[in-house]
Amino acid sequence: MYFAHYQGGKEGKDMADYSSTILSNVYNYYQTNFSVKSSSRFDTHKKSDLKDIYNSIVSASKEEPVYLLRRSQDIAKYTIGMKESAMELSRDIASYGGKEAENLFNNNTLFSSNPDLVSVDYINNEEENENVDEVTIHVDKLAKPQINRGKFLDTESLDINPGTYSFDVASGSSNYELQFTISEGDTNKSIQSRLARLINSSGIGLNASVVPRVDATSALEITSVSNGNGDENAQPFEISDEDTSQKRGIIDYLGIRNPSQSASWAKFSIDGEEYTSPDNRIDIGNKYQITLNSESQSEDDTATIGTKPDFETIKDTVKGVVGSYNKFIESVSKYTDKQPRTSLLLENMRSSSQHYKDSLSELGITVNKDATLSIDEDKLSKTISELKEDQDPAELIKGFAQSTLRRVNQIQLNPMDYVDKRIVAYKNPSTEHFANPYVTSAYSGMLFNGYM
Numbered sequence: 001m002y003f004a005h006y007q008g009g010k011e012g013k014d015m016a017d018y019s020s021t022i023l024s025n026v027y028n029y030y031q032t033n034f035s036v037k038s039s040s041r042f043d044t045h046k047k048s049d050l051k052d053i054y055n056s057i058v059s060a061s062k063e064e065p066v067y068l069l070r071r072s073q074d075i076a077k078y079t080i081g082m083k084e085s086a087m088e089l090s091r092d093i094a095s096y097g098g099k100e101a102e103n104l105f106n107n108n109t110l111f112s113s114n115p116d117l118v119s120v121d122y123i124n125n126e127e128e129n130e131n132v133d134e135v136t137i138h139v140d141k142l143a144k145p146q147i148n149r150g151k152f153l154d155t156e157s158l159d160i161n162p163g164t165y166s167f168d169v170a171s172g173s174s175n176y177e178l179q180f181t182i183s184e185g186d187t188n189k190s191i192q193s194r195l196a197r198l199i200n201s202s203g204i205g206l207n208a209s210v211v212p213r214v215d216a217t218s219a220l221e222i223t224s225v226s227n228g229n230g231d232e233n234a235q236p237f238e239i240s241d242e243d244t245s246q247k248r249g250i251i252d253y254l255g256i257r258n259p260s261q262s263a264s265w266a267k268f269s270i271d272g273e274e275y276t277s278p279d280n281r282i283d284i285g286n287k288y289q290i291t292l293n294s295e296s297q298s299e300d301d302t303a304t305i306g307t308k309p310d311f312e313t314i315k316d317t318v319k320g321v322v323g324s325y326n327k328f329i330e331s332v333s334k335y336t337d338k339q340p341r342t343s344l345l346l347e348n349m350r351s352s353s354q355h356y357k358d359s360l361s362e363l364g365i366t367v368n369k370d371a372t373l374s375i376d377e378d379k380l381s382k383t384i385s386e387l388k389e390d391q392d393p394a395e396l397i398k399g400f401a402q403s404t405l406r407r408v409n410q411i412q413l414n415p416m417d418y419v420d421k422r423i424v425a426y427k428n429p430s431t432e433h434f435a436n437p438y439v440t441s442a443y444s445g446m447l448f449n450g451y452m
Contacts, residue, residue, distance in 0.1 A: 056413055063429075064414075069421050078339050079415040085331040086411035092324035093401055109313045110288055114303035119291045123283055132287055134306030135270050139296045143266035143280045146224040146235045151255030152217040155189035160253045162186070166246035171205050171224075171237040178202065179246055192220040192254070206237060220254050227278050228263035236263050266292055314384050318363055318397060319375065325404060326372045333370070341418045346371045349407065356400040363396050 069075070110120045110132065118137050166179040178198055182191060192210045199208035205225045212218045224236035239257055241248040251257050266277045270284075280292040290305060329349065335342045350371035353360070357367055364379030383396075410417070 053413070060414055065423050069416075069419065074338055075419055078335055079419060081335070082332065082415040082418065083412055085328050086408040086415070089324055089328040090405060090408050090412065092327075093321060093405060095320075109316070110305070110307060111312075112290075112303050112305055114301075115293070117292075117294055117296065117301065118303035118305065119293060120288055120305050121291075122288050123286065132285075132305070132307055134304055135284075136302050136304050137290065138269045138299070138302045139292050139294065140267040140269070140274075141264060142292055142295055143227045143278060144261060144264050145227050146237060146259050146263040147261040148222045148239065148256045148258065149211065149260040150192075150220040152211075152213055152215075152219045153188040153192075153254075155212075155216050155218050156187050158182075158187050158191070160249065164246045165241075165248070165250040166244040167239060167241040167248075167251050168244055169204060169206070169237055169239055174204070176202065176204050177244060182250075189218050192218055195220055195254075220256055222256055224263055226263075227265060230265045230276060230278070235259060268292060311384055315380060318365075318380060318384075319377070321397065321401060322365060322373045322375050328408070329371050339418065339420055341420050345411070345418050349404075352403045352407065353400065356397075356403070359396040360400060365397075 110122060112118050112120045117139060160182065162182045162184055164179060164181045166177055169176045169178065178195075180194060180198055189210070196208040196210055199206050199222060207223045207225060209221050209223075210218050211221050222237075222239070226236050228234060228236050239251055241251050266280055266282075268275055268277070275282075281289055282292070283289050284305075288305075296302065329346065332342060332345060336346070350367065350369075353367040353371065353373065360367065360373070363383055364376035366374045366376075368374055
């Protein structure tokens, strides 16, 4: 790729702008298509896990036959896509109880009977699986920041004289003076945008933005980071320009002097006992965190927080495993036209599922011809409720989950196994061979940083 250098003058400036546009497009392309994938706690490993992965790669590469690979962009996308699909399925199954399938259904799930009012989650991963006592929460008032929203002014006009203006911001025990200049050719929109950047970069506990409307008007909106100190008469910040060092009048012109929303603390009750909080996210007993999402509309508008009953946890886990499995099959199936060996993987997955057909059928799960699974939720509910007392329903799907995990782990280690390639020679099974770990990652290992 060639880069133009700025030479001065109009032509040089045009060339620099052109080069800047090209670089921006290239950056956006790579940022969109090759950005680092988000990680979860199931992407982390202990030293022993990494050692097992290393040993597995060494062992597989020792016996891998010698082959010729026709390198192409399609094969690169295929192997990387296969590896990512396998990793996603592995993460999904792990999220229902851990990377060891025998732990499926052993985790408890926090629930809120009214998540629109109050949602809930564990504070730390280590706290998961712990039972919590049920509590009932009533939300009297949400915590809110102070907001000063200015007047909506025509974006392209300007009705204030050019010059240097300033205004004072009192925030807590600190006072700040902000100065800026209005020049000929400025508009209401450019002034609002400049002030928003000035406030955001000042680090004074305020956030600012420009709010547009469809009628070609806009307003400057300033929001406090904190929600005050619980005293509704004491707001987090005040804006004035009576004692400022430069021109006055800008805050009244923009209309940002008075609050359009006053700051307040959250007020709520847990089992009838009243509490206040400066934030809508509250830690309860160092075990879980509740988030107040809306205010109760009546005395009966409450949310019950607790550990989800085993019946619902098991049902949701079965549905989640089946859904993740089908998503994997569908993502792999799209490669069958260009990579015929993918059909072998799908057939292996279908055969493996058929091996557990009887136990899956008891849960209302049917193995389809295309290797996907269908689920009868009524039969699932009936089976789980009937077996809950005298049998562990998890046993009906643990074998299938373990088999699936083994298969996707193999794909993660060696996605090249399903590439259509020409075998040159098989290795002599009676002799010792050297490891060639790169044979498993001709393409898929190149984006290792994407899996950190």
